[in-house]
Amino acid sequence: MVSVALMVVLMLAVTQIFSIAGKTMGGGQAIAAALRDAQAAQTVFAQDFASIAPDGACLIIRNSRKAAYRNASDLAIADMSGDPMKFDLDDDTNFETFSKLEYNFRNHRQDYLMFFARDQYSRQTGGNLTATDADDPLVADMSSREAAIFYHHLSLRHNNGTFVRTDVGGGGLPTYPGDGTPEGNPNNYFASQWTLGRVAMTLVAPTAGFIKDRNGVNQDSYDGTSIFRRFGLSNSTPRRDFDEARFDLAGTTITDYKKVLADYIKSSANSTTPWWYEPHMMNPRFQASPFVPQPVTADGAAAVTPIFIPACTQFMVEFAGDFVQQEWDPDENGTPDQASDMIFTPGSRNPSSTPPNKFYGQVTGNVADARIDSVAGTNQIRWYGLPRDTNGDGKIIGVDGDVVPLRDVLGALQSFEKVAPRSAATGPYTTPVLLTTNYMANTDPAPGYIVAWGPSDTNRPKMIRITLGIDRPEAEGKLPDGQSFEYVFSLGY
DSSP, rough: HHHHHHHHHHHHHHHHHHHHHHHHHHHHHHEEEEEEEHHHHHHHHHHHHHHHHHTTOOEEEEEEEEEOSSHHHHTSOOOOOOOOOOOOSSSSSSSEEEEEOOSSSSSSEEEEEEEEEEEEEEEOOOTTTSSGGGSSSSSSSEEEEEEEEEEEEEEEOOTSSSSGGGGOOOSOOOOTTSSSSSTTTTTTTTTOOOEEEEEEEEEEEOBBBBOOOOTTBBBEEOOOSSSSOTTTTBBSSSSSSSGTTTOOOEEEOOOHHHHHHHHHHTTTTOOOSOTTTTTTOOOOOOEEEESOSOOOHHHHHHHHTTTTEEEEEEEEEEEEOOOEOSSSOTTTOOTTTHHHHOOOOOOOBBBSEEEEEEESEEEESSSOOOOOOBBBSSSBOOOSSSBOOOSSSSOOOOTTTBOHHHHHHHSSSSSTEEEEOOTTTTTTGBOOOOOOOGGGGGOOSSSSEEEETTTTEEEEEEEEEEEEEEEGGGGGOOOSEEEEEEEEEEOOO
């Protein structure tokens, strides 16, 4: 009996060793996969931001958040209220609630970025105007020197190949990231299923109404003579909506589209749906398929081309630039940025200055001063966006250098800071109520932040910061959280 017992103990020990080894290898594989995705993303981001057009028709950043369960295992241990924002952090059977501005494995950022760029962009989809889809080439033989580039989380089709636009009704089951139920949205409900998309919509001016590839074949394309919109139709048969991204070609140029957008803005100054808001430039959320439909056709191949980073649980976009005038010579000796200037901080000002109480980095106006904005009293770059704790103290306070809207620094909204009307469908795009103390106390049910620079706006961001969360499926049960990656890019103008 003793020998049998010893054998059982030995078997249990061996099983445990293999279990630990398996988890370690699985965790290592998940980290390696996330690193590969992040490194590949860095290369693409860097090229896109280096190529951004200073005269682009617009640049749009939308910050918004979405509560969602990490995966099926996370849902299984969740509070029965169905609220992902409730979690038993200390195992006392009492559920705590996260702040809506505390981003973690249950509270996610689904930001949106759109801009124009100049580089060499090869087509990724195919579509001949005179051919049926079955006869279309998978990829058109052409390229363009200009593109409109979109980054955001994708709408992923159901297993039966269908899409549903969640926010415009029409019945059916939702396919937007985090919407609906696990059964009704099987490929896009859990945060670890979400996919960050990138669409480079190539821009080519038609000649006599047609765009031809290198072989002289007329191409299917989207209309570029009116503002991009979700339901913008292609010239193909059947016509395809813009948010389907069936074709990565639009019949316009940066210069021509800039005029189109300027004319639209002028004619719709009092519109309740401005150009930067849905269903126009603020959307579409492009559609994609997490699998290649069989048999492989041009249509099916196009459905996977928007996929950029799978398992992307966080996509945060923040910006920096020269938007405010700051005090750099508070000791008034005519030599700014000296040690004698930097001793004067928000907590220790210069009582002898004129006017009194100047301090280093003090914001003095809303005009550019030829320097990237910094946090007062420091040389730390000031990043703007939806409030976010960046120093790990559990608070979000602008004077401490945390991310806040530019409005907070200047005390008033700037022309490119947009406030969308609140409604059931558009609530996520409202700017949070200004709090001068701690944004973690924010009670806004759907905080968001939108900045949009149009054709006449010349003072645009100088830098972009991207924060990614990648939570690969193979990390489930092996890594407590996904992997985070942060990138900072100077824009190419």
